[in-house]
Amino acid sequence: MSKDPATRDEAQIQAFIDGRLDAAARERMAATLAADPALAAEVALDQAHADTLRRQLAAIADAPIPHRLRLDHLRAQRRERQWRHLRAVAAGVALLATGAIGGWLAARSAPASAPGAVVTVATEAATAYRTFVVEVAHPVEVDTAREAHLLQWLSKRLGRPLAAPDLTRFGYRLMGGRLLPGSGGAAAQLMYDDPSGRRLTLYVEASRGSQTAFRFHEDGEARTFAWIDQGFGFAVTGPIGREALLPIAEAVYQRFEDPPPAGAARL
């Protein structure tokens, strides 16, 4: 009955607001509130605020769950990471044995694998290349000043860890990257340039195609090497000749096949 806040039973009040009292306690609280209009007003406000919060947030919980949060997908990714780790060792051995990554790639590519998926990757990469490589003002969405953030961001949207291969030994420096719609979901495009301003892109998207060897694709100025590996399509596109582009594609391939341990300094 008292209006002195010091004597209020806070636990009972909170539980009343949250609708967590049993019938008897609820009735006792109703009587208390009837005798204390100030408290009753506060309780009514608290309940209204909780309702508003729930209403304002309802759309988020009702939205369909995106693919990247599906446990099947996350599990597959985990297995892929573990598998890749094992394969990195095997790949090292295989490379030493054959001495030529091209031959090794060709040897293990399944002849039955449909060329469709890799062609899609190559043409999408070429289209994205043509669209953005000519951009002067905004060739990239996020530049290298925020490289860690960029890669983290693209990795999340893509659903796989993405590292930017170091292509400085070919004379190319990373400019930045952007996110694009690809046929298999989100696609990431990393852009590099050389001192003369020549630009080269690395395009990555999820792909349902089975593993393939390198596939060469020419589209006007833009030449592309594309391949599919571990559920992702990769494409390296540039305005340079096939012979100059191949070693870059191989370097990129190796970089993704055998990533340095997590936390390794420069990508």
Add this chain to the structure above:
Amino acid sequence: MARDADARIEAQIPGLRRYAFALVRDRDRADDLVQDCLERALSHARRPVDEEDLRAWLFTILRNLHISAWRSARRRGETAPLDAETDPGQPADQERALVARDALGALDQLPEEQQSLLLLIAVEDLSYDGAARVLGIPVGTVMSRLSRARRRLRALMDREHAPLLRRVK
């Protein structure tokens, strides 16, 4: 067996997304948090079997990830998220109607612990005990802290009625 466990975790995803969104106010960043949370959860061999325990456990992981991301962002001196759209879920006309009824906006001005407490109890419907575990506080203090959080929110919502004092963000 694993299917069962997955289904029980997946049932919590809508709530985890909602809680994450309320904390970071950006759908993509919220889903990033949820993704991290689920990856952590999957990497644990032993997951709570009891549903209430499972919920408290998942929300604890999510909140800890949020706090550590927030701390490291502050260390780096970052203030704005990369993708700067903050609330794509709220159309403008709806916003006008909510000038004085924007509990989510007012919530944003509370300390994180009070935000989480209100969200976990009022929105996610965790038990008082579950919320105490998520926040790492004794269950005995949940009620007094909840009361304090609600008092702050009332004061803030009251102020929202005066348009001049409305926070411009």
